[in-house]
Amino acid sequence: MTTYQRVSGGSALEDRFGYSRAVRVGPWISVAGSTAAGPDGPVGGSDITAQTREALGRIAETLRQAGASTADVVRTRLFATDMAHFDRIGAVHREFFADVLPASTIVQVERLVLPELLIEVEADAYRAE
DSSP, X not given: OOOEEEEOOOOHHHHHXXXXXXXEETTEEEEEEEOOOOBTBOTTTTOHHHHHHHHXXXXXXXXXHTTOOGGGEEEXXXXXXXXXXXXXXXXXXXXXXXXXXXXXXXXEOSOOSSTTOOEEEEEEEEOOO
């Protein structure tokens, strides 16, 4: 029998939108889009490096709650509002995944759920039980 583990990040949007921060099904873990959103605006303000680091830190914590780590990540997807920040985003991504080198995609989007957010990141991981 396949077991499902749902992880909540405590965001009001989870209930409002109807989703989990992450879902683990057997060894597979999918982490929902993570941003730097905070109650007083984005963590790091308008600094793309700080926003990216916060989003990836939230993913790392979510994976920990699901019994995994960034070392188990096999794929990331990054949605940036300005591709001019590509090098800065990439440098932070490398801080988290230099030893893993997951498959990765980065695309530019017009905007995210809040206009002051500059980056959103998703991750998929595989952790054998």
